[in-house]
Amino acid sequence: MSASDSTSSLPVTLDSINPKVLKCEYAVRGEIVNIAQRLQEDLKTNKDAYPFDEIIYCNIGNPQSLGQQPITFFREVLALCSHTALLDESATHGLFSSDSIARAWKILDQIPGKATGAYSHSQGIKGLRDAIAAGIEARDGFPADPNDIFMTDGASPGVHMMMQLLISSEKDGILCPIPQYPLYSASIALHGGSLVPYYLDEASGWGLEISELKKQLEDARSKGITVRALAVINPGNPTGQVLAEENQRDIVNFCKQEGLVILADEVYQENVYVPDKKFHSFKKVARSMGLGEKDIALVSFQSVSKGYYGECGKRGGYMEVTGFTSDVREQIYKVASVNLCSNISGQILASLIMSPPKPGDDSYESYIAEKDGILSSLAKRAKTLEEALKKLEGVTCNRAEGAMYLYPCINLPPKAIAAAEAAKTAADAFYCKRLLNATGIVLVPGSGFGQVPGTWHFRCTILPQEDKIPAIVNRLTEFHKSFMDEFRN
Amino acid sequence: MSASDSTSSLPVTLDSINPKVLKCEYAVRGEIVNIAQRLQEDLKTNKDAYPFDEIIYCNIGNPQSLGQQPITFFREVLALCSHTALLDESATHGLFSSDSIARAWKILDQIPGKATGAYSHSQGIKGLRDAIAAGIEARDGFPADPNDIFMTDGASPGVHMMMQLLISSEKDGILCPIPQYPLYSASIALHGGSLVPYYLDEASGWGLEISELKKQLEDARSKGITVRALAVINPGNPTGQVLAEENQRDIVNFCKQEGLVILADEVYQENVYVPDKKFHSFKKVARSMGLGEKDIALVSFQSVSKGYYGECGKRGGYMEVTGFTSDVREQIYKVASVNLCSNISGQILASLIMSPPKPGDDSYESYIAEKDGILSSLAKRAKTLEEALKKLEGVTCNRAEGAMYLYPCINLPPKAIAAAEAAKTAADAFYCKRLLNATGIVLVPGSGFGQVPGTWHFRCTILPQEDKIPAIVNRLTEFHKSFMDEFRN
Known part of the structure; x- marks a missing residue:
């Protein structure tokens, strides 16, 4: 609940707050994400109103929100340090790896009074x-x-x-x-x-x-x-x-x-x-x-x-x-x-x-399998998405050597740029909003990161799970084609 | 490791940093706590050099650092939400209260994808x-x-x-x-x-x-x-x-x-x-x-x-x-x-x-016992310390109606004030440093919180465990007496 803007008896107004706050921008959670959150709410009750059945957040490097599973060893240690009474129970040995128990003890010994709540x-x-x-x-x-x-x-x-x-x-x-x-x-x-x-x-x-x-x-x-x-x-x-x-x-x-x-x-x-x-x-x-x-x-x-x-x-x-x-x-x-x-x-x-399980530790094999599984899948997803993006009309895309993103350059038709100007929005934001409304895919326009003036980009994470990638590629490709058809001169 | 102050080739100096940072003060972790941390390190190897065997941190509202135990229900829920795989194991029911398990499920259901790591x-x-x-x-x-x-x-x-x-x-x-x-x-x-x-x-x-x-x-x-x-x-x-x-x-x-x-x-x-x-x-x-x-x-x-x-x-x-x-x-x-x-x-x-166990919940009785035990003990400690402080020469002390602190006023003798001035420190900081070196008790001088000019105070938490209070009172009383004897006109 917030008071309406016309309520003038309240002491704080946009004119009276710190202008540095006004100047600050953060597109990764900006307008397009706000629209996406509203769509997601509306989807719960109005499923038939949209040409998609879920919002796919490719705007932010947030792997576990898209289904990535945490590394088991790390979570075991965190649970034991959260509820240290577990360390005194014999049943704990059946539920936790032996090195997670040893690590929890080691960590607790490093904390004065073993007080993880201090x-x-x-x-x-x-x-x-x-x-x-x-x-x-x-x-x-x-x-x-x-x-x-x-x-x-x-x-x-x-x-x-x-x-x-x-x-x-x-x-x-x-x-x-x-x-x-x-x-x-x-x-x-x-x-x-x-x-x-x-x-x-x-x-x-x-x-x-x-x-x-x-x-x-x-x-x-x-x-x-x-x-x-x-x-x-x-x-x-x-x-x-x-x-x-x-x-x-x-x-x-x-x-x-x-x-x-x-x-x-x-x-x-x-x-x-x-x-x-x-x-x-x-x-x-x-x-x-x-x-x-x-x-x-x-x-x-x-x-x-x-x-x-x-x-x-x-x-x-x-x-x-x-x-x-x-x-x-x-x-x-x-x-x-x-x-x-x-x-x-x-x-x-x-x-x-910075000190994960080492060879010989109880968790080592499973830890390495989890780690390698995630990293090799990310590499595969980066490649697949890069290839798909490069196939789009007017799009060039450097490879993702690292991190979690692709940042393709998109050569938007003058008509699309004019339409964006008429809508008082940056051309890449115009593209991303259209994409969101057509597909449920959330990207961040390049104008949120900065780019050489006159060029347009968007950032897309490589984080959706592998089984979702083909559908994302299809939806993106289809949308792009129809967008370009609409605005081609 | 940090470079010595005389190293002039480094780009950042006290003259070149944000003056607002220089102006900021935070006595709760200021000079006296730094001295205490050094003493604590030195105590490990030089036990005989000091008239006390531990540092008692009464400077900060940090109950668990002084032995207060966490509320079991809260920690159970945190552990289950940290390592959610536990929720699928039957052995978990032997280790956790049934309402903590139910609450963890409820919380996970409120998180998109049950992803506590997102x-x-x-x-x-x-x-x-x-x-x-x-x-x-x-x-x-x-x-x-x-x-x-x-x-x-x-x-x-x-x-x-x-x-x-x-x-x-x-x-x-x-x-x-x-x-x-x-x-x-x-x-x-x-x-x-x-x-x-x-x-x-x-x-x-x-x-x-x-x-x-x-x-x-x-x-x-x-x-x-x-x-x-x-x-x-x-x-x-x-x-x-x-x-x-x-x-x-x-x-x-x-x-x-x-x-x-x-x-x-x-x-x-x-x-x-x-x-x-x-x-x-x-x-x-x-x-x-x-x-x-x-x-x-x-x-x-x-x-x-x-x-x-x-x-x-x-x-x-x-x-x-x-x-x-x-x-x-x-x-x-x-x-x-x-x-x-x-x-x-x-x-x-x-x-x-903001939503602890309710009557009828599996944890309710033990939760209430833990909560009441802590709060009634804090009330008792507040009273004991207040009474002890009020008995000290030149000290008046309002009761602690709430929070975790006593803030007595101490009427320091002119000679002590002069000695503090000579040592280029506030008189209450002078008192607190002397107390630390004599007893290992860490207080925060009133000058760190502000006070009517010409008055002197210190803040003392009521958090040491009950069995430690008599020794603290003894040490404080003894120190105060000898301090006043030393500086009495």
Whole structure:
């Protein structure tokens, strides 16, 4: 229930709220998703009114909402840590793997008083941060310090925290890829900074060119903007590219020379689908170049929401903060303390994804089977959807090397663009709304991520279960054909 | 690991970060807690170096860290929702209460695809919001709308969200009680607003006088500050008073007349320990005055961290947002969407605390026994500690009618104040540091909450387990005596 807009006796109006809030946009849950939610409600009672019988949410990287099953071992440990009395019951041994029981005990021993219901240290439980640091070390081959880990409720709060630290006014700029995951533009807007765009090169598979970074940096500086950091998303969102190590070295050098913090969104580090590409963390790349703690400021964001586990609802994650002076670190700690701590289930899960079952553990075989099953299916789905999209008239599509998305370019006919203009909407949003109403498929228009002006895109997740993909491809193909027929000149 | 402060090649320095971050303070996890954490580490290896064998954290309302056990029913449901495969096993019936199994099924049925690992609706899972709205209705006797509920990771993110909405610059003010829980001052500082203090009257049991509100409002307005909202904490933190209904009516009238949003921190609503006081929500009070959705803007914050359950680590909570126009509500929804959703375990728990077992349910008897055991023990501890504090030389102490704290006033000798000045610290912080080093007891000095200038206080939680209270009282009494002896003129 909310009062109607004409009610003027209420104290808060659009004119009186923080204009930074008004400026912020977040298309991943924007207008099209709102329409979809209304359709879904209406479908319950008005099934016959629509040419489809369900809404398929391809707008957001939310695997379990589309039927992906959680990794059993992780959930066993979470259940045991939720209701620790189970650990004293002999029947528990029949219901849980032996390594999940052992892991739960180990975790409980790391929590003062075994109290999973207590606030933890502001950075997260020390023993869990030890496990994460060990996991980073095993991944990178370079040391990681548990005191550099700040555990967060997903990656988003970590990004906000860094933006809050770095942005004082619109004179502070953050270099952001275009297209970008709109958390970055939203967070920069909310904190009142300036987004300094750098365009990824679609023609070279969403390549990140240093010359483009330099050009945009100089352009921003000429406008009086102090550029504070470079945000880089690897594997890319919404673009799905995986950066080459040499490219990453150039980026590190550029940031070092220009005095920029690297904000490395590495939440898709487990999601790489092509044999010719491999994930390298920016920290590993920097350390392998001989650049240490005193040479480069680097924040790496990780999340339990992505990877093969896809535990979005648990809101777990961490940031690894390196290359900051101790007095600045104290400020980050203080801001983390104001929110007390991130949720303990999410903390436990973040430690589990960085230290999963090992060969010889009771769960190991089934864990590997679950993990490989999910990742190989995602690779298959990415390929199938890419092939289907490329067959559509006027559509080109880079491959999804990683992450969870395809971001095809669609050459819309002038008549469609004119119709969108008449409807006061972006042309790609016009296309996506039409698609939703015709098929129930929810995509996010490229205008929500940014794109070279005059080009049009949409983002489509690769997450619907395999048995649904053929129907999605059919519906999309059929709709596209009729859309193009309608608006072809 | 962090680079030393002298390392000048790193890009971020105290001079270059957001000055709002520098300005923010949060004493509940400030310097004294940092010292305590170092002592605790050192105690592990240097037991003989200290006149105490453990650190007792009375600085923060964190019941389970001090041995309070979780409510069994809540944890059963959380475990079943964490590892839903348990629901298919017959052995589960031997391990879990039948109503926890039924409740888990009910909750899973409310989640699309039963996916507890998926992001939810930005405001939280609809079925859980239905349960919360029903709980509010049962509490207040007035309707509540699930669409008014925004689920949050504890109360703190909700407070931040509202501050972000209401504060555009230092010209926007928020009326805050002094003393106050420093989340409010920290959040106002981080968002760049002005804290407009109103002093609670210690002599009348921390009374909230309308004349004081008026005086401070006028004073702020004369300085060009637009006061946007009144923050009120009931039961009080750190002051423990429970507002009388008549007083609440006056506050509601004042806010209506002056066009202020009421930000009602009601997280201690279950924590009332005296028979002559009762919790009334501000919404119930406003509705019982005939003021509806169109008459008064009101946000009520609730949390799973407090109450008799004390599930701080789960980071669950909600805000009930009423009296905002639909276009402003859309902005709140948008900001919530940027963070996707609060954690699902916390969401489930928030629904459980607002709809606990009912008479006839399998768990009911044991649930009531657990709940009553905790609340009556807290009442006893509050009384014992209050009596002990009142016996100390120069100390006066209002009773803890509710919440989890005592906030005694301590008349420090001039010599102690001079010694504190020489040590460049507030006199109450000087006292608390001395106490920590002598006894291992961690308190928060009144200067972290605010107090009438020239008076000194500290906040002490009532949370240590009953069997520890006598030792705490002894140590505190002994320390206080020797402190006063040392500094008596």
